Amino acid sequence: MTRIVEADYLVVGAGAMGMAFTDALVDHRDVRVAMVDRRHGVGGHWLAAYPFVRLHQSSCFYGVASTLLGDGQLQQRGPERGLQERATQAEICAYYAKVLERLVAGGSVDFFPNTEYLGDRTFVSRLSGESFEVPERCRVVDARYLAPSIPAESPPPFGVAQGARVIPVNALAMLDEAPPQYVIVGSGKTATDAVIWLLSRGVDPEAICWVRPRDPWMLNRAVIQPDPAIFLGAIADMMEASLGAADLDEVFVRLEERGVMLRVDRSVTPTMARTPTLATWELDQLRTIENVVRRGHIHTVDRGRLLFADGPVAVDPDAVVVHCAADGLRNPGRVPIWSRDAITLQTVRAGFPSFGAAVTGYVEATRTDDAEKNRICSPSIYGNSLQEWAQMIVHGSRNAAAVAAEPDIKEWSAGVATNPARVPPGYVPSTALDEVNERLARHTGPALARLAELM
Secondary structure, three states, rough: EEOOOOOOOEEEEHHHHHHHOOOOOOOOOOEEEEOOOOOOOOHHHHHHOOOOOOOOOOHHHOOOOOOOOOOEEEEEOOOOOOOOOEEHHHHHHHHHHHHHHHHHHOEEEEEOOOEEEOOOOOOOOOOOOEEEEOOOOOOOEEOOOOOOOOOOHHHOOOOOOOOEEEEEEHHHHOOOOOOOOOOEOOOOOHHHHHHHHHHHHOOOHHEEEEEOOEEEOOEHHOOOOEEEHHHHHHHHHHHHHHHOOHHHHHHHHHHHHHHEEEEOOOOOOOOOOOEEOOOOOHHHOOOOOOEEEOOOOOOOOEOOOOOOOOOEEEEEOOOEEEEOOOOOOOOOOOOOOEEOOOOEEEOOOOOHHHHHHHHHHHHHHHOOOOOOOHHHHOOOOOOOOOHHHHHHHHHHHHHHHHOOOHHHHHHHHOOOOOOOOOOOOOOOOHHHHHHHHHHHHHHHHHHHHHHHOOO
16 A cells, blocks of 8 residues: 655655755655655665765865755864864764754654665665655655766776775775775775875875876865855856866966866876865875876776786785775756756856755745746766766856845855855955955856867
């Protein structure tokens, strides 16, 4: 027998985007939301993330619009002293659990954990087998469209021969005996986190082999901060660096010279631009790894060797190969956010998915015409290649302009900490911010036109 759940919205996926959308929606409209997730709680992939992970961005840029993640404090000690705090995995999971508790207590949200959405407005408990259905009038919100894959839940994207020792990055913290060599496989944030963590535990850099299929560009964390003069100054640098550039490689080199972009090896031109943030102290640590393999993607891991398309690379027979190569940011293709079948959550700014999902929730709560909603919030993408990074900047900037043209959204977003580009109420005017705004006003239009050509 199927139980009917009275709801105006069915949100499928209780990760960062599903939670941010739901929070903004119910805060601005009297509706009931049924939220389902196949995991045991809210928080999405954070529930299964590796234990030493931290947000790569400031805590205040993440979470839901109504509730600040963390205390909004600067770090008081350590190599990132003076930068905004960054939450741990445990802090993020606890935060989302408290947000859910508030939403449920307010009577606007019902949460169905360990539940699989079957389509056609029906879902089933993975534990009891009980079936549920929402009314035909209930609007479906797909919060899984950009759901990341992580090593703990995804098999390695390469073959593993008998006798080879391959572990997901999560298992790295549970090793009970030091291997003679660690082989880190991956180019992104997970791989850099694994290298930094091993070094912090006293592992000799010479005991680490790093397989980087592509070299990445990363943002300097010091310029991705909630101070408007700093954050908007980095955006102004991006615009100015794009003017007159012959190609995107030149744009990124110019940004490196301005201290906005970082790369591990300055002798290699990166082709990857997912641009997580990285601190300069982490960069110094990563540069101590000299055994770097750039042979493309691994085909098979065998005991004592890694097989690539162009041949093998020898490693220690007892090496531990650490799988960090899951597709953390997905680009399945842009689709209209509002369609007849569903509201499909996607990024609408240049990065910062939490704020983008919150904007989408606010627009859904305050507008009635889907065409108008799609005009205000057209989908952007995550950057991967340099060309996709340029697309992300162009699409995100156009959306930012569309939002700024809506007085109510502009006023609301100024009070939302997850909005990285906001000038918060009460911010003391400064000459530095005035100069940044003048640079943005002068260069943004021509720069976006040039990026549109280069992308």
